[in-house]
Structure formats: C-alpha cells, structure tokens
Amino acid sequence: MSRSFRFSLFGAVLALLTLGCNTPQTTTRRSSLMDYLYPKQQNAPAPNPAGARLKLPLKLGIAFVPGGSASWRVQNLMAPGQEKPLLDVVKQSFKDKPWVADIKLVPSTYLRPGGGFENMDQVARMYGVDVMALVSVDQIQYTDPRWYSFTYLSIVGAYVLPGDANDTRTLIDAAVYDVASHTFLLRAPGQSQLKGSSTWAYREVQLREHSAKGLQLAMTDLAKNLDAEVAAFKAEIASGDRKDVDVVDRQGVSLRQSGGRNFGGSVSWIEVLGVLLILGAALRWRRA
C-alpha cells in the first residue's frame, strides 16, 4: 500500500468520522410580536390617552403573528393547515364565555410581517372584531448525540439505535389589544416541553411530531392561563388599578363604577339574635 493511498484512506475515514458522528443541533421557530407591531424602522405609536372602553359582549379575533425575516437557523413557523386546529383550542375554551359574542380565527397569511397597528386595524375591520389576540411562538428543538451515536457509522446503527436525544421547548404568548384605541389589555403565556429519543433516520420525523405536539400542548396551557388572566384583568379594572381601560356590560353599567359587584345572601347580626331567640324558645318549649 503506497504512502499516498494510506494518507487518502486516513483522510476519508477522518472525513467520515467528522461527518458521520452526530453533532448537537438546534432548530428554532420564532415569531415576534414586537417585530410585527413595532417594526424597527418605525417609531412606536403613542397610546391613545382616552384609553379603551370595551362593550360586552366582545367580538374577539385570534391570529398567529407572522414569522419575521427568517435566518438559516429559523425555520417556517408551522406547516400549512396546522394553524386552524391550534387556534381552535383557544376558541373552544372561550366560546361559551358570557363576555364573548363571537371568536374569529384570522389566518396569519392576512397579517404582513412588520405590518404594525395599521395591518392589525385592516384585519380587524375585515373580520369585524373589537379586540385582537395576537399569538407569537418561540419554539426551540435541541438534538444532542448520545455516547453510542458513533454506531451511526455502521449505517445499520443509524436505523436501529436511538442515539439522538431530542428536546422540544415551546413558549406561546398571546397579547390582547383593543383595536379602536390600540391599548394593550392583557397577556398570557403557554408553554410545553417534550423529550424523546430517536434514531438518526427517524430524527426529522420525531422533531416534526414533537413540534406539532409541543404547539398543541402549549396552546392548551395558553387557553387555561388566558382564562385566569381575563379574571385578573377584570378584577384590576373593578378595583381601579387599570385606569386606561373600562368595561361596560350588557346593561350599560361600567365595571369601573360598579366595582364588579359582589352579592351575598346574608343574615344581619340583629337577625341572628332573633334566630337564637327563636331557637332558644323552641328548645325550651319542646322540653316543657
């Protein structure tokens, strides 16, 4: 074996080792609310000093914020057809709420990247909604090699041994805005984490599955948190902590003025005294 042949063989093996050995890999899917509403080239619009006046029941629109300028590391946000079932999770959990008149699912294709409030207004007018919930996504998928991932070099190992440890972390954030005044009303997060192992050949399939499942779980978490945030938001308005927002119910009563009335079935202490007298008299009469 000549020296040059041995050198080429060593080079080929080294190249194979370098290329064949599994290296850590990170995939990111991201859409930013700030990039959409406040694109860098524009100054952030000043909020309406009059604040928001929401008239119940509300017509609510939900949309995924479009992904920003994608780098080679940032992949498309979600597969076609994946958006509607995800938004449906929120729609289903809010459709029976007494303060909601209607929920419209707005396709993200109607939202321009960096469209700002102008674009949000257009879409809101188109769907006839009072309030828009803008959902942004941040999903990171890590793939780390296990110690035995070198067996991928045998080709068979790449199809048989699960040498990849996959970790999918998803954070979804919903920010709710009043369309008329552009007032920020509330926000709620939803998160999920999925872990799994896969073979080299099955890696992409599992990552896709985990991505979809992670979004689904985070959306369910978001729906739950959004419910709690709405209750907290209502309490803030009733207590007067949110001076920039007022809510008017069906009867035209302002929540800020009524303070979110609490009613109780009660017995006054004078009545309690009467009750005790009746009880005492009854027990004495029975004994007699």
Added chain:
Amino acid sequence: MDPLALTSEALREPWRLWTGHLVHFGWEHTLANTFALLVPALLVPCEDRRRLCTVALLAAPLLSLLLLPGLGQDQYRGASGLACVLWTWLGHRLLATEDSAPLGRLMLGGLLLKLAGETMVNGSLLVRAEGWQTLPAAHLWGACLGLISTIPARFHARRA
C-alpha cells in the same frame, strides 16, 4: 374569580350551582348564615331529616338558576337564600301538627319580617363594609322555593 362562587360561569361549570351557597365573604358572613341554617337543622323532626336534606339538595341549584339572570357579570355567595328555603319548608311542616304549630308560626313570622324589612330598606343600606351587598332577591326566591317544596307533602297528605 373564585371557582366556587355563583357566577354566569355556572352554565359551563355546574358545580357552582351548589357551591355558591357554601362559600362566603369572610368568617362573619359564614357564622351568621350558619346560625340561620342551624335552626331548621335542630328543629326538624327526626322523621323529616331526610326530606330536609333532599329539599336543600334540590333547592340549591334551582335557587342559583333563578338568581343567575340578575347577576350579569357579578357573583353571589352565601347560604341565607338556602336557609330561607328551609325555614319556609320547615315552618309549613310544623304548622301541620297542632303541637308544633306555634313554632311554625314563629319561624314563618320571623322570616316574613325579614323579607318585608329587606324589601322596604333602601338597597344601599344593604352594602357591607367588606365590599359586598345583600341580595334580597335570594331570600325572596328562597321563600318562594320553600313554599313550592311543600306542595308534594300537601299532595301526599290529601291523597292519604
């Protein structure tokens, strides 16, 4: 929002129809209503105890459903509406026998006095310092339900 209080959410979360009568605004509210519930619990004849429990279980969601349309976005807590149901029901039961009739009259008279007082008093006087106000409708509807719940017993008595 309290997950047990009676709100318009009760249509989606039906347990609120019962639990709304169990939760209160503070210990004073709880104590006062406990006294009101104690009277029918102690004075009910042994043979009627099961009936009293049945009336309480059935009347609680019915009373809640009657209160819901007026609540809007607000909430209701307290057992006194239910106490009114039981006072009316037991008062009527006690009226049926000659021995216990004076006691029945005393209970119904006392309840009537309370309802008349609440109807006459201005609503603002029923606002409590703890940030809630009495809902006289709960007591009125409670008394009405108590009256209605005496119908089966009367029907049985007539058939017998």
